[in-house]
Amino acid sequence: MADKRGVTIRELAQAAGVSIGTVSRALKGQPGLSEQTRSQVLEVAGQLGYDTAKLRTGKPRRMLFLYSRSIGSLATNPFYSYVLHGAETACREAGVPLSIMSVLGGEDIAGLVRRHEADALLVAGYIELEAMEAVRRCELPLVLVDHFYPGVRCVNDDNLRGGWLATQHLLDGQAQRIAAIFGPMVHYSVSLRAKGFRRALFEAGRLFDPDYEVVLDPSLEYRDAGRDAMRRLLELPNPPDAVFAYNDSTAMTAIEYCLERGLRVPQDIRFVGYDDIEAAAHCKPPLTTVKMDKEALGHVAARALIEGDVAPSEASLPVELVVRESSLMAAPAAAAAARKSRRQAAAASS
Known part of the structure; x- marks a missing residue:
């Protein structure tokens, strides 16, 4: 009989001609096996001297x-x-x-x-x-x-509610043209965040415009795909004044692209991300995001x-909206002054 400490569950599975999972269920007395298979595993375990006490607590070994x-x-x-x-x-x-x-x-x-x-x-x-x-x-x-x-x-996490919260926040801030950037819709979480985005627009009586919803190009590197998505939105005849991005990394990349194009965040365009990764609070401007307890x-x-x-x-698991500078609506007076300043600057350069 082999030394008990020298027999692994893998070796026992090989000797019994079954999978590791089958061995585990047999030794733990779990359902889903025939009595013949269970008896076979226990018999081989006895022959090899496998220490079944290792599984009595029901905890996985690894x-x-x-x-x-x-x-x-x-x-x-x-x-x-x-x-x-x-x-x-x-x-x-x-x-x-x-x-x-x-x-x-x-x-x-x-x-x-x-x-x-x-x-x-x-x-x-x-x-x-x-x-x-x-x-x-x-x-x-x-x-x-x-x-x-x-x-x-x-x-x-509650992805559906998270997408709804992000979009509703932008609606509450009087955004008129709300766009979204999503990853592949085959991802369960992404599809639900998109559903929450559309539901908030529907409940607000907004017509859904597919031009304002873009999906990252899978043929591009991740960061390049985020920039490309924002470029496509800004090239629309009526560019968005607010964007919900399906995660913080994409939102920060889109913000960076907008700043390079001379737009101001949040005065010209507002952003909400998702995940609340550590960098979200430290980017410029700090990013509004949907937070869940990732750990x-x-x-x-x-x-x-x-x-x-x-x-x-x-x-x-529950989610919550964390509001930071990237989505704050400019006060009417400040917004009017900003528009006047831009018109004056344009006139001076012409």
């Missing part, structure tokens, strides 16, 4: 934080760095090791997961359908963050895996 490289790296996408920190905090509190891996559709995801010896998966952000199906085939406890997939436990997203998801609460459902 959790894997998995994300798609299509959303960028954690260094360039600060939103998911916060999510990771929240997950890591929950795992540290529970004494569960956490590792990180990025994937793309077409890779041997099951093989990569096995190398990490993970028995629980936390998937953050949009993941391609092919990669998602490969993750499901790993048959491990699974929770998604900032994404949705039928039959899986998901943790999201809580990761913490809630990791706790669900630690506690075995992975039944299909969707948790929706």
Whole structure:
């Protein structure tokens, strides 16, 4: 009989001819297996001397934080760095090791997961359908963050309300031509933020004009795509006087482009972003944004895996609007003086 400390769940799965997830469910007494399969796993575990006490608490032995490289790296996408920190905090509190891996559709995801010896998966952000199906085939406890997939436990912020709050704020500020910049609509959170944007306009009796809603060009680098989207909006016959951007990074890029074009923010055009990343409060001007507890997203998801609460459902965390200078409406007198000054400057240069 092998030394108990030398047998891994991966080796047990290979010896029994089943997946790691099947072994985990069998040892934990979880439903979803035939009695024949459960008995087979337990018999092989006894033969190899596997220490089943390691799983009696129900906690995962190792959790894997998995994300798609299509959303960028954690260094360039600060939103998911916060999510990771929240997950890591929950795992540290529970004494569960956490590792990180990025994937793309077409890779041997099951093989990569096995190398990490993970028995629980936390998937953050949009993941391609092919990669998602490969993750499901790993048959491990699974929770998604900032994404949705039928039959899986998901943790999201209230994206629909967030998009509505951002747009309603601009409507309350008397903006007349409100535009929006969105990322790919296949992303669950982006599609809901767009729905909230349109709902606020509808409730205000505003006709929806598709020209005022642009999607980032996926063929461009991320920052270039943000500048290109703002350029397209400014080249409209009647450019917008307010913009809701689906995240803070895009909003800050659009503001930068407007300033380069000689526009003033918020006097000429106002902005609201989404996520409330740290840079939002320090850009010039400081960015109004929709805030959610990003670390809580990761913490809630990791706790669900630690506690075995992975039944299909969707948790929706609250959001709030944080108002800063980028969206403030200029006082009427100040706005009139600014318009007069611009007319005088134009006349002097002609």
